[in-house]
Amino acid sequence: MDADLGRLHEHAAHLRSSQVFALNLFLPFREGPRAYLSEIVSQLVDTRLEIDRVQFEWVPPGELLGEIAGDRPGDDEHATAADVILWGRMRLRRRVAVLLEVKLSERGFTHCGGRNSPANRRKDVCRSARVFMRAPTACYLRRPVRQRRDRRYWEIFAGSHGSVHKAFPNSNLDRPCPFAYDMQQPMRNLAIARGLEQDGTLHRAWFALCAHDANPDIARQWMEWTRLLPRPSYAPVLSASEVVRVGEAAGLTGWATYMRQRYQL
Helix, strand or coil: CCCHHHHHCCCCCCCCCCHHHHHHHHHHHHHHHCCHHHHHHHHCCCCCCEEEEEEEEECHHHHHHCCCCCCCCCCCCCCCCEEEEEEEEEECCCEEEEEEEEEECCCCCCCCCCCCCEEECCCHHCCCCCHHHHHHHHHHHHHCCCCCCCCHHHHHHHHHCCCCCHCCCCCCCCCCCCCCCHHHHHHHHHHHHHHHHCCCCCEEEEEEEEEECCCCCHHHHHHHHHCCCCHHHHCCCHHHHHHHHHHHHHCCCHHHHHHHHCCCC
């Protein structure tokens, strides 16, 4: 796979692969017309922008999240990636980007791997959102195994909102850590967006969902994610059928027909 497209998943050959779904949805816009796509994305984030590049499985530089030692993950390293990232510009040529989590038939997001780790000595933090919000740095995710550097999720959210709790003000403090289960994955992707704003790479960044229209499970999970945030506009949703519609309007009729037949959109 081309380096600019990222690494293929182990199950990319599966008929219901979300990664291949993302490639099929957005690959025509890498070299083809992007004006119509720019229009619907502008409406999605309520900001006028022009998309000038489409990239797949994008992993941020290692120092952004502190997950990996270099800028590309090693074979034994796990790194958060944006399924699709739409790079663009707004007025005054300010750089912006929209990170998209693309789901086909998956019913949820990735859970936290540290919650049940035998090496986790602070499982009380996982069991209680109140304890976690009081001391986010006590989270087992703070430091990669056998490393001296810290992951920067909690530092990023404290920097963007004043505290982790203010970044996720609607967390139920009487329940487990809000990131112990399905909300782990969107939290990490949102941290990329906020981190890119903080380090000056981008003027604005958004994290959005692009899912198959007939996937009610992921829609419910996304609503749960939305409820954690300060406002619903922080969690926009772009349907797959909208992407097909604007591609067809741009003249990609053969591709649009294939997508509707292949994915029943």
